Amino acid sequence: MKGLSENLNEKCAMNKPIIIVGGGPVGATLALLLAKQGLAVTVLEARKQGAAYTESRALALSYGSKRILEKLGVWANLATKATAINTIHVSQKGSFGRSQLHAHDYQQEALGYVLSYGDLSASLDEALSQQATVSFIFEASAENISHTENTASVTYQHQGESHTLSSTLVVLADGGRSLDEIAGLTKETKEYGHDALITKVRAELPHNNVAYERFTPHGPMALLPNGAQDFSLVWTGKKEYITPMLSLSDADFLRQFHEQFGDRVGQFLSVEKRMAFPLKLSQLKTVETAHLVVIGNAAQTMHPVAGQGFNVGLRDAESLAQTVVAATPEKLGSTEMLTAYQASRKSDTKGGLLFTDFLVNIFSNDLLGVSGLRSAGLGLFDVIKPVKQHLVRKMSFGK
Ligand SMILES: Cc1cc2nc3c(=O)[nH]c(=O)nc-3n(C[C@H](O)[C@H](O)[C@H](O)COP(=O)(O)OP(=O)(O)OC[C@H]3O[C@@H](n4cnc5c(N)ncnc54)[C@H](O)[C@@H]3O)c2cc1C
Structure with a gap:
């Protein structure tokens, strides 16, 4: 052979x-x-x-993706430009349920990294x-x-x-x-009929390397720490909900966003250019x-x-x-x-x-009663260690 x-x-x-x-x-x-x-x-x-x-x-890079780039010798160049995600905070608007994942609980130096496509x-x-x-x-x-x-x-x-x-x-x-x-x-291909609005926002309080995943009745949003002070925002919702958000004044946009996201990082101070793209699932x-x-x-x-x-x-x-x-x-x-x-x-x-x-389906379902189950689910998920462990492995390394 x-x-x-x-x-x-x-x-x-x-x-x-x-x-x-x-x-x-x-x-x-x-x-x-x-x-x-x-x-x-x-x-x-x-x-x-x-x-x-x-x-x-x-781009949200998993820990496993970082290891691929490390092996290729390109990570050394990127390390100073990437922002580590040490904690993922998952919550739902209008409920007390919330869950947190911490890198140190899984013996990882980070759960993932945020990096710009250009870099x-x-x-x-x-x-x-x-x-x-x-x-x-x-x-x-x-x-x-x-x-x-x-x-x-x-x-x-x-x-x-x-x-x-x-x-x-x-x-x-x-x-x-x-x-x-x-x-x-x-x-x-399955069209979700939803768009994703992407932009960068600056908040009053430091991000402390926490990424926020928040489920709202309109759709999920992610706020990812990016750079020393900023967050990258991915805000999803029905096209007719997202499109008008593109032409709001910065102040009105930040007010609406704050209303959906809550007070965890204080007030939002500024926002960069906003753009939206349609969401689909295809394979x-x-x-x-x-x-x-x-x-x-x-x-x-x-x-x-x-x-x-x-x-x-x-x-x-x-x-x-x-x-x-x-x-x-x-x-x-x-x-x-x-x-x-x-x-x-x-x-x-x-x-x-x-x-x-x-994730999209369970958190987009607004039927009466389901929302209560969801928040109970989030609270429960916070105390079930193996479930979280499985989730972190999956998000970090795939199957
Ligand atoms: C508008 C938009 C915003 C996104 N935002 C996010 C986000 O905020 N966070 C996130 O994690 N992911 C985001 N994604 C998804 C993410 O960009 C992709 O997962 C990732 O870029 C996939 O990499 P890729 O190399 O497969 O494809 P791409 O990045 O799309 O690269 C494809 C390349 O092929 C080239 N190309 C296309 N057609 C041809 C052709 N006929 N001949 C030669 N070259 C060609 C293109 O110029 C491009 O360079 C977004 C995607 C889009 C479209």
Whole structure:
């Protein structure tokens, strides 16, 4: 039997570079994981170089995701920009039930971290630019992916010209933004009819590294510590409830928000630019595509209530890299290899989707009496240690 390094050398010699469509956080992490193993990779990214670096969208990184970035050597750069979450405080508007999770109860240095999308993209791009086996093509917009028994091909536009590349393995990591119509791939989508409003707010009191998850009759909201004094806010609710909030004056917006959130961090002093996006749950239903695999948000999109989506995407990248490294050269991109990858991801993805959907449904149900049960549930949950332990493990490491 051949050793792993022999496999890798042969894989490089026998196969064309692995193609990754989409150089967002998930695609870029996969490229880095593969490059660190000496594998050749071509990344096609639609945006201009540096265009993502100003994205202030806050990503909630689990403890397990931080460990992936640490192994890749990019965390050292990011550590000063990330804000640790040491406590998660869960409450419900209009009830006394509440629950708290503390990192020190689980022997973890933090429960998670908050990081801006822009900082993460810049660090990953910097690390990739130092990898000799990676060719990162910016402003390359994939328009079509096709696959046959032996290969998959990507047609893309770059500087006004159309190009086609093929490989035994093409990875779609476009965030589910562009290439939905590919033969052999079907998706199941559930529209929540809810939007998420995202922005940053500053409060009167320090955050003390506490993240707040609050369930209101309109929908859940998360307030994540971000930087020395600020919080990133994700506020969800029906579209008709959220949209008017975008055009309120800052003072009126902060008043409404304070009314829903309560007094835990004092008054809210200022708010940055607000934007909203529609929420949906989607997942791949059938994947019958030899030589093509889908990861990250392109494979599954979740409600942001529990901050699971991005972390599940990073675990997709880690698991796919392990499957690629373990595959023999002639099996790279084969149905057998891709079936093994999909099997390795099934329970984590399903768990993330079900857990998120469960939270959204139980806390969005306004039927008389259910709300009392919920707050009793939160209080009870606060004293049941194994349940909390399970939850922390799940949020930190997936399945
Ligand atoms: C508006 C918005 C706000 C969000 N806010 C939050 C939040 O507050 N907190 C949170 O935890 N999560 C949030 N999310 C989810 C989070 O951003 C995703 O979980 C995460 O970005 C997934 O990473 P990804 O690499 O799979 O996809 P993406 O980050 O979407 O990256 C996909 C990449 O593919 C590129 N691309 C797309 N189409 C093509 C193409 N045809 N050819 C080449 N390249 C292409 C894109 O330019 C992009 O760089 C938000 C998502 C959206 C859409």
